[in-house]
Amino acid sequence: MATLRIPDVVPSPTEDSETLMKSFKVLWLCVGLGTNEKSVISVLGHRNASQRKKIRETYQQLYNKSLIDDINSELSGDFRKAVILWTYEPSERDARLANGALKSRKKTITQLQVIVEIACASSPDHLVAVRQAYCGLFNRSLEEDITANVPMPIQKILIGLVRSYRYDKELVDPSTANEEAAILREAIRTKQLDHDNFLFILSTRNSNQLRATFECYKQNYGLSIDQDIKSCGKGLLESILKVVIWCIDSPEKHFAEVVRASIVGFGTDEDSLTRAIVTRAEVDMMKVRGEYIIANKTSLDNAVIDDTSGDYRKFLMTLLGAKV
């Protein structure tokens, strides 16, 4: 369900590193700029996470330089940001995204949803790797930075979520789903969205179990839980919880919405657009595309083409599986 396209015959990490170094060298000589950015895209835009890791390591061994540093000094603008995010180890990428969200001046849903995505739309082992990477990079734990930067009650919810380890078992317990739908309903009815029981269910149960609980909720109370949460208010807390529900229930629906929100109206929120495509291109971007068409009656690819340009557009389209 990924859109990332990997060639049948993949060059060795040494060959890829040499291609990248050559393209940077030509950039240094100011010759044929376009061509060289194209070769950066044609190498990195067609390699999966473990292949990119090998390229990073090989590049470092061959040239005693960091590939990320070279990308940083050779490319520019949104294209650079996108290539760097794509080149990081995914756990480091997400730790940096979370840190960026926490250090941003404004803490709107656009920023804070990044943390929810990491906690609720990733595998438990990836979330743990992000927490480990965060400590290594910033010399503080992710939870400590949430506490220092996010006010209650959203702080409590985010901390509960990032501490989760949702073991992804297939088996679902229908009676638990029914009981816990009632607990969620009671918290929403009494507008206690940061209640311990409410938070415990959302931050402990695995995704399959929670999907069954959300289905019970709809059947028993006539409204989907995310619609019902709206009845509590239209503040940041309710927006965060809507993202939590969507990231657990249908991450592809959430990321289709992130893309839509990033391009709607005047201007484009390139950071959100980049994040959605970079983080999902090798996960479920094919499904995100499907959800996008259902919700917007137009294709995600066309939306990206309309709102971006140059190498940035080419890179995103490459990750979306286009031949550019």
Next chain:
Amino acid sequence: MATLRIPDVVPSPTEDSETLMKSFKVLWLCVGLGTNEKSVISVLGHRNASQRKKIRETYQQLYNKSLIDDINSELSGDFRKAVILWTYEPSERDARLANGALKSRKKTITQLQVIVEIACASSPDHLVAVRQAYCGLFNRSLEEDITANVPMPIQKILIGLVRSYRYDKELVDPSTANEEAAILREAIRTKQLDHDNFLFILSTRNSNQLRATFECYKQNYGLSIDQDIKSCGKGLLESILKVVIWCIDSPEKHFAEVVRASIVGFGTDEDSLTRAIVTRAEVDMMKVRGEYIIANKTSLDNAVIDDTSGDYRKFLMTLLGAKV
């Protein structure tokens, strides 16, 4: 600070596996039982975790059998329990100990402190590995089993602790220590030991920071925090919190106390004694020994010799560094 003694020249995992298989074979033939248990002790009792892992893997490859299964069928009693616990991968061992504690009929401090030890006296990466192992072994998460088996408010405390990732940085912030000592004091003064802020501090801050906070507490309020917690009552909640404080502040003091409690009075609590020695022999048993002498005016080794016998005694004493 470990008491485990590893020989200067360690036999290969193949040689060790062959020695173990031979000793089991002789056991099957019912010849020279004592000698063979001795060779089990002399191999496994002198190998560290990574060496034991290689022996497990090599044994499986050589004989297409699980070493743990063979130990289980060839040894018996407390000796068998101790050798098996010692032979498990440490994360699997602790996941099984936690599960045993949660499934035990009685949930006294003797059982539940096992979970606190894993959460507060281990490295953050070990704790994460235990959570991962738990899911793989029991098809449920550790948190889900705590919720299903432990009543509130202890449930809330244990879940907060097992979800922690205490990044172990050296640097301590004195003003945070001072502020948070005041928050802890207020929770104790008002007897709100499950308050979110109280729990947040104990389950998020790293051990060095918390030791500074406990030191501030003593300086500012005249009593150590564990002594002050006693003023709230003498129930299970207060006992659990005392173990939390000790496991963070001085794990060696806690484990010295576990050994003392396991042998005091009539009879011996072999499970606790085994756990303390097996889990700390390659961590900090030398310090545990020191704390034991300070608290009890007698040596831990003598206490173990007095209260145990046979191969079980020999094995524990081997882990304690004795030449048996």
